[in-house]
Amino acid sequence: MSFTRRSFIVGAASGMSVLVLAACTDPSPAPTPSPTREPEVVPSPRSFYRSNWSGDAYARGATTYTAVGSLPQSRETLREPIDDRIFLAGEALSDDPGTVRGAVTSGRSAAYLALAAMAPGERIAVVGAGAAGSSAARVLVAGGADVVVVEARDRTGGRIDSNVVGDEFFELGAWRLDETVDGGVIDAARQEGVEFVPVQGGSAFGADGADAPLEQSTDDAVILAEALAEASAWALAQGEDVPVADAVREGVDLESWVTEGGPTSSELADQTLLSIAALTGADPGVLSSWFDVPAGGQSVVPVGPLSGFIDTALDGIDTALSTAVTVISRSDSGVSLRLATGESLSVDRVIVTAPVGVLRSDVLQFDPLLPVRYRGALSALSVGDIELIRLEFDAPFWDTEAVWWVRDDDAVVRMWVNLLPATGRPVLLGVVAGADAAALADLSDAALREAALRSLAPFAVQPTT
Known part of the structure; x- marks a missing residue:
């Protein structure tokens, strides 16, 4: 047999650790045709892409824990x-x-x-x-x-999984790094001309029927890092290993972050658990609180493949x-x-x-x-599951400057990352992890696209009458 030298060329483009890992996906994604129905307050995106690590024969999941x-x-x-x-x-x-x-x-x-x-x-x-x-x-x-x-x-x-399609660049695998511990990888990427921008800002909590999302101005990374440190310290003092979900709810004083008119401590706990799942691919109800709990640092995203x-x-x-x-x-x-x-x-x-x-x-x-x-x-x-849903719009339909958007219900996509402040492009990245991510494999592109748009409705600027 003969082996040929690899020729893998990917163009530079502007756009967008624990990371979403996953060793390989299917061919480059293509935009999905518009479904027959659209949510009234969320416009049709110019593009839609999804990952499918759980369904990838050469990955069989995104990470381990x-x-x-x-x-x-x-x-x-x-x-x-x-x-x-x-x-x-x-x-x-x-x-x-x-x-x-x-x-x-x-x-x-x-x-x-x-x-x-x-x-x-x-x-x-x-x-x-x-x-x-x-x-x-x-x-x-x-x-x-x-x-x-x-x-x-x-x-x-x-x-x-780095992709360049037209003027869009995006990652469907490892999409963010931690600037405090991923210096070696960041330096290697920078030698290839890739720069990194921080993903930092407050959070918005939305629910169907609410007039507007509740907002928390404190940077999510600050709350997450402190919550993880408190949860880990509490867990290590216990006589037996308990799930991270228990450690967060029992060992973290999230009440200290509650502000008037903002999310409750229970909602902040939900966000913390969603963030842990997004970092590890594990349901917090089964993830060990003694091992593999991420430290939580400042996330940065690559601008280039x-x-x-x-x-x-x-x-x-x-x-x-x-x-x-x-x-x-x-x-x-x-x-x-x-x-x-x-x-x-x-x-x-x-x-x-x-x-x-x-x-x-x-x-x-x-x-x-x-x-x-x-x-x-x-x-x-x-084996943990993490899937990404990337939507880019012609223009923002939201007016919140919050970076981390959280649904407090059973929406298909409960966590979104607003990448507009970091990249200058109206891009929203849905992050679904654990059992919820595995369940996405059964949804068609059209069904997932519509469900994703509906989960964004609470964050849209409501039309005037």
């Missing part, structure tokens, strides 16, 4: 080499699960382990061309290995796109990769960066099976 009653030691087990032939990597194996920085760190660590085991000039395959795979490949090349990267999708990036630093890392490295690996066979003499094309690739060692959801499915099989303790460690990790 530790559930109540589980221990993070599973990640340590999965980091151990298997017969010095197979090395696993990815955000799920890092100490910062669900983040780009965690994926990068894990990829590099796996590469150093492989280099320590190899003889000079060995051939090593890297399965996956996302943040973990590209970081691993770069380290391996620098260490003298003969490297080939094999990627199932027709693009690089993994769960970093975040995936650029991945393409630079892979520059000059043989990378086969649209090449799915179906079976990984190991022996004392090496590793054989069976490809979906029917061909096979023989290497000395392999670094596998496929997500946990994929490793637990039949999409990628191991022969012989992974040792029992690795299979047990995979089973102990929980």
Whole structure:
């Protein structure tokens, strides 16, 4: 078989860690035709895009987390080499699960382990061309290995899904970073000409039938960071692990943030829990309050394709796109990769960066099976779901300057991010996480678009009579 060097070009455009991770989606999205009905107060958007990480065969979810009653030691087990032939990597194996920085760190660590085991000039395959795979490949090349990267999708990036369509640029995967802890990733992206702008501002709480949304002027990041710190401190003082939802409602003094005419402490608690879900992909009712609770920092969004630093890392490295690996066979003499094309690739060692959801499915099989303790460690990790709905309008239909919009009911999309202040474009980003995100997979584009528009009605300027 022959491998061709990757040619992945994405144009620069203006527009838009814990992050929404997910190792790869389907082809570039296209605008959805207008449905037959439109909400009366929300105009038709000029474009609509959605992610579908839970339905992506090569992602099977957006992130991983530790559930109540589980221990993070599973990640340590999965980091151990298997017969010095197979090395696993990815955000799920890092100490910062669900983040780009965690994926990068894990990829590099796996590469150093492989280099320590190899003889000079060995051939090593890297399965996956996302943040973990590209970081691993770069380290391996620098260490003298003969490297080939094999990627199932027709693009690089993994769960970093950068898109440029006309004059619109947007991310449908990792869409924000934390400037306090993601400095390495931010610096790498800046070297590719990508700048970052802060997403900061107050919150608006809307409900059907209300005259106007309730507003909280304090920056959401400030409230979230303090709430998470208080919740974590309270949880660690308990005799047993409890869900994050309990820690927030029992251990956080949100009443101190209540202002006259603004949202209640209960509504602020709802927003905090929605924010935690959006960061982790987990329902707060099952997420461990002892492990994996995000710190909460200042969010920034990229102005330009975040995936650029991945393409630079892979520059000059043989990378086969649209090449799915179906079976990984190991022996004392090496590793054989069976490809979906029917061909096979023989290497000395392999670094596998496929997500946990994929490793637990039949999409990628191991022969012989992974040792029992690795299979047990995979089973102990929980897979989180995060989906994005991006709407861009010809002009704003809202007059609130709040950045974070929250519905206090059972709307399909309960959290929106107003990106107008950050990007200068009338863009709203819906973030749906946990079980709610998994349920979106059953909605058609038209049905989701209409439901999303209806969830925005409380934030629209009401027409005068």
